[in-house]
Amino acid sequence: MVPAGYYKKYVILEELDPGFGIQGAPEGFARFEGNRNGITLSLQIRRLREGTAPYTVILIYEKNNEIGVLRAGNLDVSHMNGIFRRNLDYEAIRSLGMAPENIRYILIAAEHRDRIFLPMIGICGKAGAWDESIRQRLLRKEPVRVEKHEKEFLLNGESEKSAVEAPVRDPDYDGKNKIDALSLERKLKETFEKTEPFLNPRHDYVWYKINDLAKLSNILFACNMKIPLFANPKILVGLFKYRHLIAGIYRSDRNRMNYFVLGIPAKDDADGKPFEKICRWVGVSNPEYGDMSGYWLVYINLANGEFVS
Incomplete structure (x- = not known):
């Protein structure tokens, strides 16, 4: 015993x-x-x-x-x-x-x-499963907290409103680490095909179809965005199974802030989240991609590089 x-x-x-x-x-x-x-x-x-x-x-x-x-x-x-x-x-x-x-x-x-x-x-x-927000906690950069009534403004299956998020000042975030948002938009436009993945187009979103993860990863790195795409198996599974991801820029009419948005296709919202606690499900209907019924979306504030939780 x-x-x-x-x-x-x-x-x-x-x-x-x-x-x-x-x-x-x-x-x-x-x-x-x-x-x-x-x-x-x-x-x-x-x-x-x-x-x-x-x-x-x-x-x-x-x-x-x-x-x-x-x-x-x-x-x-x-x-x-x-x-x-x-x-x-x-x-x-x-x-x-x-x-x-x-x-x-x-x-x-x-x-x-x-x-x-x-x-x-x-x-x-x-x-x-791995929670990517832990990485920010280790850097002593707390993920942005968005209250329930504010989350309703983010893109989802029922809302047509815009995101609300108060800007967060990070004492370790200086000019040399700043995301090059203009270069990011330009490189996405030059490299990938523009698309409209959702039934109700939004004027505040611009979307691109991503079929080459290495190119996207190189663009993000060149623009000083640190997202470990290849380290996340659910991103790789989504790309392999449905032959694409989506990525784009969201411009908030409400708070005049811009966000990079990454969308990972999945069978349904029971299919595991690629980023625990910091992504949201948006359903779509597109027979081109078989049993795919939506995307897991993750938002990153281009002003400070923080995930929106």
Whole structure:
């Protein structure tokens, strides 16, 4: 019989942001071992590229309906292998408001001043899927909160009104990081075919049909927009299955702000969200794309680069 407080739990680590593997995608696992004194977290990873700065092991957990972040330490990488081990005593865990059963993600992060890459993540239990808004939380850029009555102005199946969002000032957001909105619009127009995916055209939206994800990714990167398109499997599945995505510019008549909008086709709104909590479903009817019945839309404010939640 295992004594109270003793347990072992394994979590598979998988690639999220590409480009950090050698001879294939990195792979590995994390192991939690509980005893009467606390928890031991161990990681073993292989095929991980050595960086110019050490990788950080981060635990994301829930506390009182909020997100907690614990930077557990640096991951040692040598000859493509990463090893990590740390003991967390229960007193320290309680002081953070963290319970083992409420840990949502284990992250391997490459952190920079204004950017963060996540070569690998482990999804724990009830988390279910990766939540991209966590990346902003790690950068201490809280996602914009849009109240329920304001969300009604965003494009959906029943509303014809415009988006409302108060501008957010980010102290780390300066001129060199600013999105080049004019260049983005020009490059989209020059590269992709203009389309109208919805039955009721809107004068405040301009849409383009995207059939080459690499071209879109290069355009976004050149215009200083950091969206890890290739790291999101649901975007790739939507493109592969329905042979296109949609992307466009939304100009709000209400608050004079502009947004980049990405649309990922899906069978229905039960088909998993590509960006948890920050995308909305809009239904369409187009027999050209088989069983597709709509798009998951995600909005990004071109003034500050923030996702609209």
